Amino acid sequence: MKRAVCLLSGGLDSSTCLALAHHEGYECFALSFDYGQRHRFELVAAARVAAAYGVERRTVQFDLRQFGGSALTADIAVPKHASVSELEAGIPVTYVPARNTIFLSFALAWAETLGAQDIFLGVNALDYSGYPDCRPEFIEAFSRMASLSTKAGVEGARLTIHTPLIALTKAGIVQLGQSLGLDFALTHSCYDPQENGHPCGACDSCLLRLKGFAEAGLTDPLVYP
Amino acid sequence: MKRAVCLLSGGLDSSTCLALAHHEGYECFALSFDYGQRHRFELVAAARVAAAYGVERRTVQFDLRQFGGSALTADIAVPKHASVSELEAGIPVTYVPARNTIFLSFALAWAETLGAQDIFLGVNALDYSGYPDCRPEFIEAFSRMASLSTKAGVEGARLTIHTPLIALTKAGIVQLGQSLGLDFALTHSCYDPQENGHPCGACDSCLLRLKGFAEAGLTDPLVYP
Numbered sequence: 449m450k451r452a453v454c455l456l457s458g459g460l461d462s463s464t465c466l467a468l469a470h471h472e473g474y475e476c477f478a479l480s481f482d483y484g485q486r487h488r489f490e491l492v493a494a495a496r497v498a499a500a501y502g503v504e505r506r507t508v509q510f511d512l513r514q515f516g517g518s519a520l521t522a523d524i525a526v527p528k529h530a531s532v533s534e535l536e537a538g539i540p541v542t543y544v545p546a547r548n549t550i551f552l553s554f555a556l557a558w559a560e561t562l563g564a565q566d567i568f569l570g571v572n573a574l575d576y577s578g579y580p581d582c583r584p585e586f587i588e589a590f591s592r593m594a595s596l597s598t599k600a601g602v603e604g605a606r607l608t609i610h611t612p613l614i615a616l617t618k619a620g621i622v623q624l625g626q627s628l629g630l631d632f633a634l635t636h637s638c639y640d641p642q643e644n645g646h647p648c649g650a651c652d653s654c655l656l657r658l659k660g661f662a663e664a665g666l667t668d669p670l671v672y673p
Numbered sequence: 674m675k676r677a678v679c680l681l682s683g684g685l686d687s688s689t690c691l692a693l694a695h696h697e698g699y700e701c702f703a704l705s706f707d708y709g710q711r712h713r714f715e716l717v718a719a720a721r722v723a724a725a726y727g728v729e730r731r732t733v734q735f736d737l738r739q740f741g742g743s744a745l746t747a748d749i750a751v752p753k754h755a756s757v758s759e760l761e762a763g764i765p766v767t768y769v770p771a772r773n774t775i776f777l778s779f780a781l782a783w784a785e786t787l788g789a790q791d792i793f794l795g796v797n798a799l800d801y802s803g804y805p806d807c808r809p810e811f812i813e814a815f816s817r818m819a820s821l822s823t824k825a826g827v828e829g830a831r832l833t834i835h836t837p838l839i840a841l842t843k844a845g846i847v848q849l850g851q852s853l854g855l856d857f858a859l860t861h862s863c864y865d866p867q868e869n870g871h872p873c874g875a876c877d878s879c880l881l882r883l884k885g886f887a888e889a890g891l892t893d894p895l896v897y898p
Contacts, residue, residue, distance in 0.1 A: 549819070
């Protein structure tokens, strides 16, 4: 059984990605990050999703609030909008400097000690927030670097970073999750959840998620205001 | 004044690298890592060196013992030898999976929030321990990936990873440090220090350091057994 490290935030995308890797027969090892994010509630969702698939999950803790520079890790308001058509062009303030580079670096470390040559990452470059580290060219460059950085790589292992959602619409991701039997009620996408953990319904992440469910003709089981 | 993030472990190499960046007129920001390393004592040295140059220093904490796979982060003995001629060929057990990738990723995050386009890293590919993530091809691949991963990169900033020691012998590094006025007594290189913080004198790192001082015709001020 081939081992795979699956980055799991507990959101719709990473949960669908884990469901897919599990469906494809990989022995999955879920990796989450407690990095000082405003929406730390997502880790509760990550734990639920990992448990649903019976996979081992580890959480790496560090504090990106040391560097700030993002609405998710500094005292900057998360933008709210009435609809997805109002999302601003360009890279939004919820971008976290170097976040996916850091996340993938830890995945690389764990993959090496597990003897895994596969990493699954639920990035999406279509209905997405405009983050540079969700684009195919970044993933390609990271993969190339990874094979030069590790003992496994030097010894000939060829790490593959799987990004099966990268070219899907949000509706396509919802449909994929549905087809895999993912329980969407376990997941959590909001950047700025209410105190009870329920999503705000107005941040970029909520709006894109709701658009995906609407276009897929499905109802999001989460409770919105 | 151009800003630079300088990775600073407190060892001979990273301390010389910081001294050089400081000498070249950069406003330096030192970055250290408390990652569960056996030789955590190096952080004391990093603090001393940063203080000597009057630079701000931050320490990112995380625990690579979660993944293990190295004599520096797992219950694996640090190899000891009588002389540098006995160092084993290949990648030794002190290699830490993906360590420099992780370190540089955090440097990238801080550089972006500082508006810095320069990172200094004291890697050395000549008199070194055989780590894959100390080689020029890794640095080149990381640089390429970095410019694709960040908002700064997308907006046209061109990050430079400076590795001024990469082609020097250990003796050359000692001579460079000496010429820059670095106080070697502040630094610490041992992978497996004694309880009093003094170096063991027999690990790869001690042996390479001692070889460097000997070949440079200088005396290492540290106290060896």
